[in-house]
Amino acid sequence: MTGTRGTYRKTAQRREQILDAAFTLFAKNGYTASSVNEIARMVGISQTGVLHHFAGGKLALLTAVLQQRDALAEEKLQGKTGRDFLAALVEISRVQAQQRGVVQLYRNLSTEAVDSTHPAHQYFHERLRRIADAVTQSYSEVLLQDGLLPGVEPRAAALNTLAMTEGLEALWLQGMDVDMAEGIRDYINGYLQRPL
Structure with a gap:
């Protein structure tokens, strides 16, 4: 059971790293001029690794970044x-x-x-x-x-x-x-x- 929790924690941490990299890249270059490959390089994994965590690719990353921002604001309004x-x-x-x-x-x-x-x-x-x-x-x-x-x-x-x-x-x-x-x-x- 501990191994499963450890794997889940590592997966969650990797997703956060990928989201942080996507956020940084989108903020710097905009969505259109950014690529999944650049995000993968920033995190130190392959493009396939990014797609393992975000199966929808760049669009899934964009959606996750936007939802993360909105969730924080919505907490204050709830x-x-x-x-x-x-x-x-x-x-x-x-x-x-x-x-x-x-x-x-x-x-x-x-x-x-x-x-x-x-x-x-x-x-x-x-x-x-x-x-x-x-x-x-x-x-x-x-x-x-x-x-x-x-x-x-x-x-x-x-x-x-x-x-x-x-x-x-x-x-x-x-x-x-x-x-x-x-x-x-x-x-x-x-x-x-x-x-x-």
Whole structure:
């Protein structure tokens, strides 16, 4: 039994090494310009070894990298509604400021994936729709508690909040002196009767 657990642990560690290498390479070169062979070289195994752990090849690696990033953000949002959900969005931006590589990878890949033939196009499309729906729901919950300023429409507020978040990230990546979390907080507060 111990041998099986040891093998499983080694397999899990190798998968993490491969994911880390894929993340690094995708962040540096973008998805399109990266290859499974380069990832394999970074980890010190063969391309066949990478494919043993990620049978879907480069696309499976891309999906795993994106899911790993999203899972961490979703943990912070789990079970939160209304104002608490909006406050958690601010905290996610605060964490992102400590993870430049993650933000840069997401930005690079989301830009590449605007092309409808890109393997991650559907992923990003559905992810943005899911986030927009969740933020809309939160603004709607605040509205039901008379917490929005007069005339604020939840869907428009949600889409504008996402646009502001994406814009601040892009400015920050370009080296502008931007506090993403406080910028998002100020923006959201512009819709609320009572600031976060």
